[in-house]
Amino acid sequence: xxxxxxxxxxxxxxxxxxxxxxxxxxxxxxxxxxxxxxxxxxxxxxxxxxxxxxxxxxxxxxxxxxxxxxxxxxxxxxxxxxxxxxxxxxxxxxxxxxxxxxxxxxxxxxxxxxxxxxxxxxxxxxxxxxxxxxxxxxxxxxxxxxxxxxxxxxxxxxxxxxxxxxxxxxxxxxxxxxxxxxxxxxxxxxxxxxxxxxxxxxxxxxxxxxxxxxxxxxxxxxxxxxxx
Amino acid sequence: xxxxxxxxxxxxxxxxxxxxxxxxxxxxxxxxxxxxxxxxxxxxxxxxxxxxxxxxxxxxxxxxxxxxxxxxxxxxxxxxxxxxxxxxxxxxxxxxxxxxxxxxxxxxxxxxxxxxxxxxxxxxxxxxxxxxxxxxxxxxxxxxxxxxxxxxxxxxxxxxxxxxxxxxxxxxxxxxxxxxxxxxxxxxxxxxxxxxxxxxxxxxxxxxxxxxxxxxxxxxxxxxxxxx
DNA sequence: TAATTTAATTAGGTACACCTAAAATGGAGT
DNA sequence: ACTCCATTTTAGGTGTACCTAATTAAATTA
Ligand SMILES: [Mn+2]
Ligand SMILES: [Mn+2]
Ligand SMILES: [Mn+2]
Ligand SMILES: [Mn+2]
Numbered sequence: 001x002x003x004x005x006x007x008x009x010x011x012x013x014x015x016x017x018x019x020x021x022x023x024x025x026x027x028x029x030x031x032x033x034x035x036x037x038x039x040x041x042x043x044x045x046x047x048x049x050x051x052x053x054x055x056x057x058x059x060x061x062x063x064x065x066x067x068x069x070x071x072x073x074x075x076x077x078x079x080x081x082x083x084x085x086x087x088x089x090x091x092x093x094x095x096x097x098x099x100x101x102x103x104x105x106x107x108x109x110x111x112x113x114x115x116x117x118x119x120x121x122x123x124x125x126x127x128x129x130x131x132x133x134x135x136x137x138x139x140x141x142x143x144x145x146x147x148x149x150x151x152x153x154x155x156x157x158x159x160x161x162x163x164x165x166x167x168x169x170x171x172x173x174x175x176x177x178x179x180x181x182x183x184x185x186x187x188x189x190x191x192x193x194x195x196x197x198x199x200x201x202x203x204x205x206x207x208x209x210x211x212x213x214x215x216x217x218x219x220x221x222x223x224x225x226x227x228x
Numbered sequence: 229x230x231x232x233x234x235x236x237x238x239x240x241x242x243x244x245x246x247x248x249x250x251x252x253x254x255x256x257x258x259x260x261x262x263x264x265x266x267x268x269x270x271x272x273x274x275x276x277x278x279x280x281x282x283x284x285x286x287x288x289x290x291x292x293x294x295x296x297x298x299x300x301x302x303x304x305x306x307x308x309x310x311x312x313x314x315x316x317x318x319x320x321x322x323x324x325x326x327x328x329x330x331x332x333x334x335x336x337x338x339x340x341x342x343x344x345x346x347x348x349x350x351x352x353x354x355x356x357x358x359x360x361x362x363x364x365x366x367x368x369x370x371x372x373x374x375x376x377x378x379x380x381x382x383x384x385x386x387x388x389x390x391x392x393x394x395x396x397x398x399x400x401x402x403x404x405x406x407x408x409x410x411x412x413x414x415x416x417x418x419x420x421x422x423x424x425x426x427x428x429x430x431x432x433x434x435x436x437x438x439x440x441x442x443x444x445x446x447x448x449x450x451x452x453x454x455x456x
Numbered sequence: 457t458a459a460t461t462t463a464a465t466t467a468g469g470t471a472c473a474c475c476t477a478a479a480a481t482g483g484a485g486t
Numbered sequence: 487a488c489t490c491c492a493t494t495t496t497a498g499g500t501g502t503a504c505c506t507a508a509t510t511a512a513a514t515t516a
Contacts, residue, residue: 012503033464046504048465053502067464067511097325098351108345115343117336123326240473261494274474276495281472295481295494459516466509472502479496486489 006053008061011114014083015040016050017061020072021080026149028077030069081145086113086121088134088141091171093124095135102135102186103177137168137187137223155191155201155214155222163227164191170221179218184209191224234281236289239342242311243268244278245289248300249308254377256305258297309373314341314349316362316369319399321352323363330363330414331405365396365415365451383419383429383442383450391455392419398449407446412437419452 019039023031033051037044055064061076072080090109094100100108125131134140141147152167166189169180180186184205192204194211201214247267251259261279265272282304283292289304300308318337322328328336353359362368369375380395394417397408408414412433420432422439429442 007502010502034462042503043505044464045466045506050503052465094348098348098355100347100351104347108348111343111345112340115339117339119328119332120322120326120336123328127326235472238472262492270473271475272494273476273496278473280495457516459514461514462512464509464511467507468505469507470503470505472504473500475498475500477497477499479494481492481494483492484490486487 006057008054008057008059012050013054013061014079014114016047016054017072017076017080018083018087020062020070021077021084024071028071030071032069036070078145081141081147083113085141085143086116088138089121089124089128089131090116091134091136092128092131092140096128097124102181103174105135106171106174133187134171135187136171137166138171150225152223152225155193155219155224156216158193158201158224159196160193161195162193164193164224165189165227166191167223167225169223173221176218176221180221183212183214185222190227234285236282236285236287240278241282241289242307242342244275244282245300245304245308246311246315248290248298249305249312252299256299258299260297264298306373309369309375311341313369313371314344316366317349317352317356317359318344319362319364320356320359320368324356325352330409331402333363334399334402361415362399363415364399365394366399378453380451380453383421383447383452384444386421386429386452387424388421389423390421392421392452393417393455394419395451395453397451401449404446404449408449411440411442413450418455 016036019036020031023035023039033044033047036042036047036051040047051062051064051070054060054062055070059075060073061079062070063073064070087109090112091105094105094108095102132140139147139150150167155164158164166185166187168187169177169185171177185191189205194202194204196202199216201216201219202211203214204211244264247264248259251263251267261272261275264270264275264279268275279290279292279298282288282290283298287303288301289307290298291301292298315337318340319333322333322336323330360368367375367378378395383392386392394413394415396415397405397413399405413419417433422430422432424430427444429444429447430439431442432439
């Protein structure tokens with residue numbers, strides 16, 4: 001029986017690797033089938049199937065043990081970061097060059113990330129002046145896959161009064177992004193949190209504006225740093 | 229037996245419709261399975277299969293009679309022209325905005341044309357100032373699918389001395405395109421054909437240049453108009 | 457420890473877009 | 487009218503990526 005080697009250059013494989021990467025966290029923990037199933041909107045059985053296929057392939061992108069979850073190999077991480085680079089460069093490009101509204105860049109990038117060539121990647125990178133961050137404030141991985149994850153915390157973690165800078169906003173929910181935009185909350189903006197209750201945060205943005213009441217469901221989409 | 233309706237929003241269907249469109253010529257003749265098979269690089273049996281599927285679908289993009297060939301319906305033509313618009317806008321965009329070399333735009337556009345959104349299409353169109361022609365000199369279909377086919381003829385049809393303007397160059401063969409570029413032959417360039425033999429054309433481009441010997445295999449990629 | 461619940465895997469499908477090999481069709485030439 | 491043969495279609499498969507239902511394994515709880 002010849003080991004029939006499967007084709008790993010597919011949109012699907014890309015998406016599995018990206019999902020494992022982002023669910024794995026900083027310490028690269030094992031990711032469960034259920035978590036992947038939910039993230040990818042695919043039945044658990046389909047996940048198992050794909051993980052077995054990936055693990056069995058000669059160029060193995062993952063370490064997988066049945067019932068113990070999956071994590072990326074070095075090659076898998078490289079590939080995941082390459083797609084993430086495509087994604088974030090595309091977002092920056094759509095936002096800055098093609099004047100997309102911020103809440104629309106993610107979905108378009110999610111599709112195109114799998115189909116642009118290395119030349120396209122290089123050209124938009126050049127056009128943008130080798131940007132380090134995408135429009136949501138997320139770090140763009142370098143060509144060699146290097147990426148520093150900056151220290152930051154969810155705005156909802158704040159329980160006391162204080163001054164902060166918006167590090168990033170979540171890119172997934174367009175409705176939420178529109179709300180944040182309407183309130184002037186975007187990466188780099190200074191926030192003065194006045195108080196935090198069980199269901200909302202009260203804060204000021206910039207200077208001289210009246211206090212803003214932000215439901216926790218909205219504040220969840222914002223990550224912040226302390227102003228040094 | 230319920231009429232299981234198939235999904236027609238696929239890259240494959242796009243490519244079949246485009247191929248039928250371009251092989252159909254101006255008078256929209258029937259296209260044979262063999263012609264499609266060759267154009268698409270797919271077995272004749274696969275073509276038959278797809279044509280049957282397309283014809284059977286409720287939203288019929290084609291008129292197909294077994295053994296008599298296929299042609300586009302109005303809806304099919306609309307769809308083919310939409311993809312062609314994507315393709316040519318993309319080529320113009322890659323060339324003008326992202327500084328691609330002319331011989332590389334086609335392949336990238338061929339992939340991306342299926343995946344860009346209507347918003348993307350609109351934005352690159354705006355960025356380019358609503359261009360009418362792609363970098364090879366081909367007409368870009370309007371949003372409503374209207375497109376005037378200009379009168380032109382292959383450079384190889386010329387048998388006598390005369391003055392012409394390059395209308396367009398073929399986009400498919402990158403090697404040929406590089407040769408034409410090296411000789412300064414691109415849309416809008418004036419040509420003075422000096423003589424034509426069985427295996428080459430001798431001509432001058434612009435003013436003051438020394439005569440150029442163009443093999444017929446290269447000249448085939450050039451279409452020209454008379455200078456009025 | 458035994459019973460229950462949850463998570464994950466196996467088993468057996470479907471749809472899509474291809475393929476090769478075999479059969480059918482129909483037009484050309486005799 | 488008949489044979490030939492290129493073209494086209496049918497028949498039967500493959501690989502990818504899903505699905506549902508049934509089963510098994512591993513945690514939890516009692
Ligand atoms: Mn995104
Ligand atoms: Mn994606
Ligand atoms: Mn082209
Ligand atoms: Mn195409």
